[in-house]
Amino acid sequence: MPIRVLIADDQEFVRIGLRALLTEPDIEVVAEAGAGDEAVRLARRHLPDVVLADAGIGIEVTARIVAERGARTRVLILTNSERDEDAFRALRAGASGLLCKDIDPRELVDAVRAVARGDAMLAPGVTRRLIAELADTVTVRTPGLPVGLLTAREREVLDLVVAGLSNDEIAARLVIGIATVKTHVGHILSKMDARDRVKLISLAYESGHVRPAVRTPRKYRNEDQPIGGHR
Known part of the structure; x- marks a missing residue:
């Protein structure tokens, strides 16, 4: 079955461009919306x-x-700026990804496929800014859980996910195979009842596993890594 996509943008020419870009055998644009209420209504109708x-x-x-x-429906946000505060709020509200509109067209198509699989997609540089935003706003509500369900190795992997490392970087840091990292991340997602890595970061703060007082400084470099698209 093709991936069913709803495009939501208030500019018609942008919607036309995105529809043309998403003309792929495995992708079907089922609807377009120019406003929020319309997008919700069409999402309800077209699923x-x-x-x-x-x-x-x-x-x-x-x-x-x-x-x-x-x-069942994942939201991928396109923004003109990686620093868009509204986009960060959308991530905290449950969006599965945040990409800049200047992304390479082929990367955008791949991102749609990745999000449909259940992966999280963040533009380079966003991960650490997202962590800083969460550190400033999240209130610790349930100390010890669900992180308490994790094994020692899984907690170690979680720490590296929260630090913004990709699966390849985690494998190199822990000197384990990439398949093993994916297995650990999959177990962590399941045990913490998280949809993706964005939610894992939030839960790490909410559970008290990561303390807001110890957070990434608000200085970011171009080599900041995206949240990887693989479980």
């Missing part, structure tokens, strides 16, 4: 796998679509 939304609309619709559809 897309992925909502590809501009940040201006995405912050409005993410929580509503996630509340109605859960993991």
